Amino acid sequence: MPKARLTPASVTEAAAALVDEVGFDNLSMGLLAERLGIKTPSLYKHVASQADLAHRIAILAMAEAGDTIRDAIQGRSGSDALAAGAQAMRTYVREHPGRYAAANAARPTGTDDPFVPASERVLASWAAMLSGYGLDPGQEIHAMRTLRSVVHGFATLEAAGGFQIDASVDESFTWLVNFIDQGLRAGVTSASAVAR
Amino acid sequence: MPKARLTPASVTEAAAALVDEVGFDNLSMGLLAERLGIKTPSLYKHVASQADLAHRIAILAMAEAGDTIRDAIQGRSGSDALAAGAQAMRTYVREHPGRYAAANAARPTGTDDPFVPASERVLASWAAMLSGYGLDPGQEIHAMRTLRSVVHGFATLEAAGGFQIDASVDESFTWLVNFIDQGLRAGVTSASAVAR
DNA sequence: GCCTCTAGCTAATCGCATTAGCTGCACTGG
DNA sequence: CCAGTGCAGCTAATGCGATTAGCTAGAGGC
Numbered sequence: 001m002p003k004a005r006l007t008p009a010s011v012t013e014a015a016a017a018l019v020d021e022v023g024f025d026n027l028s029m030g031l032l033a034e035r036l037g038i039k040t041p042s043l044y045k046h047v048a049s050q051a052d053l054a055h056r057i058a059i060l061a062m063a064e065a066g067d068t069i070r071d072a073i074q075g076r077s078g079s080d081a082l083a084a085g086a087q088a089m090r091t092y093v094r095e096h097p098g099r100y101a102a103a104n105a106a107r108p109t110g111t112d113d114p115f116v117p118a119s120e121r122v123l124a125s126w127a128a129m130l131s132g133y134g135l136d137p138g139q140e141i142h143a144m145r146t147l148r149s150v151v152h153g154f155a156t157l158e159a160a161g162g163f164q165i166d167a168s169v170d171e172s173f174t175w176l177v178n179f180i181d182q183g184l185r186a187g188v189t190s191a192s193a194v195a196r
Numbered sequence: 197m198p199k200a201r202l203t204p205a206s207v208t209e210a211a212a213a214l215v216d217e218v219g220f221d222n223l224s225m226g227l228l229a230e231r232l233g234i235k236t237p238s239l240y241k242h243v244a245s246q247a248d249l250a251h252r253i254a255i256l257a258m259a260e261a262g263d264t265i266r267d268a269i270q271g272r273s274g275s276d277a278l279a280a281g282a283q284a285m286r287t288y289v290r291e292h293p294g295r296y297a298a299a300n301a302a303r304p305t306g307t308d309d310p311f312v313p314a315s316e317r318v319l320a321s322w323a324a325m326l327s328g329y330g331l332d333p334g335q336e337i338h339a340m341r342t343l344r345s346v347v348h349g350f351a352t353l354e355a356a357g358g359f360q361i362d363a364s365v366d367e368s369f370t371w372l373v374n375f376i377d378q379g380l381r382a383g384v385t386s387a388s389a390v391a392r
Numbered sequence: 393g394c395c396t397c398t399a400g401c402t403a404a405t406c407g408c409a410t411t412a413g414c415t416g417c418a419c420t421g422g
Numbered sequence: 423c424c425a426g427t428g429c430a431g432c433t434a435a436t437g438c439g440a441t442t443a444g445c446t447a448g449a450g451g452c
Binding site: 396400421 | 429
């Protein structure tokens with residue numbers, strides 16, 4: 001049997017894959033150890049505790065989500081960027097529900113916590129998506145929070161199986177993104193109309 | 197010492213108050229028992245398990261939220277109903293974060309689960325709020341999901357301390373509700389222009 | 393070839409949910 | 423008013439999952 005040479009990073013990666021399968025609250029040290037072919041206490045040679053492990057998964061998830069969104073909006077702007085970014089986010093959550101749950105449960109441990117820059121990068125992507133709409137600076141923070149809320153809300157409700165009725169969830173998401181896009185564009189025109 | 201005569205309902209109520217204080221994931225049978233002035237195993241005379249307890253909290257929360265929202269939109273319609281309902285929901289989540297977390301974590305156990313009608317009543321209120329906008333029937337489900345997503349998303353992000361920047365969160369929420377309202381009103385007129 | 397360093401192991405501890413079995417009090421029927 | 427019954431609460435015990443202590447052997451450096 002091959003010596004896989006475990007590291008904190010590889011353990012975290014395995015744990016992330018595990019939570020996506022069994023759900024974040026079903027994460028257990030025993031289950032993870034079994035997947036890695038080692039005994040439970042051996043895990044503590046790589047991570048400090050289960051809380052530490054969860055935090056590492058959260059950092060990984062935030063970094064991955066940040067990359068995914070940034071790649072999606074690359075070279076796009078305005079409506080296209082919004083649609084691509086939102087879809088990328090939703091897809092990420094759908095494919096990695098456990099990781100996303102870990103990221104949501106995480107709280108920064110301090111100013112030097114890698115989780116902080118990772119989430120800032122995600123926020124930066126959201127901001128970039130909005131920049132194309134030429135919003136009034138005073139509105140930007142509100143628009144950003146609205147955008148975050150709606151995408152986060154949709155993704156978590158979907159992941160939790162909150163949409164029961166058999167109407168296409170894909171279609172609803174497209175509708176939602178369109179709705180936001182139109183609202184943002186209307187805001188721009190009415191704002192400048194006032195200025196004019 | 198007064199005999200408080202515990203019941204499943206009173207235990208659930210105490211547990212709900214407890215989770216609002218300490219957070220849903222910090223709920224423990226020992227802590228609850230201590231609050232009630234009894235020993236941990238005695239709790240099992242009233243609830244079947246911790247999972248059962250959590251589920252009862254979820255049902256309570258959903259029922260309370262449903263009542264609160266319904267009361268808020270009483271006698272209002274259109275934009276007013278939307279604003280009042282959304283505010284009521286957010287306020288409920290802010291005042292009862294633990295209960296709300298319990299409700300989100302809950303999954304219906306069957307068709308006779310009281311959780312089902314309780315959540316349906318909440319959904320009915322959302323639907324009532326939207327009815328004033330005279331949306332195209334085919335759009336209603338999407339609008340409903342969008343509305344749920346944005347309010348749920350905002351409330352959970354706020355409860356999780358997700359809004360770091362020191363801009364007024366109240367103001368952001370008002371902005372958000374206004375944004376949705378305007379979009380819905382505009383959507384009525386340009387509903388058929390979705391193809392774009 | 394020897395030494396050290398450490399991943400992994402076994403055994404033990406701890407906290408918390410849950411179960412088993414006992415007991416006294418409160419309310420019922422007579 | 424009294425015996426009988428039911429149940430809330432208690433203590434003691436079980437079990438599982440996280441975590442810690444202490445040991446061991448194999449890999450890489452000298």
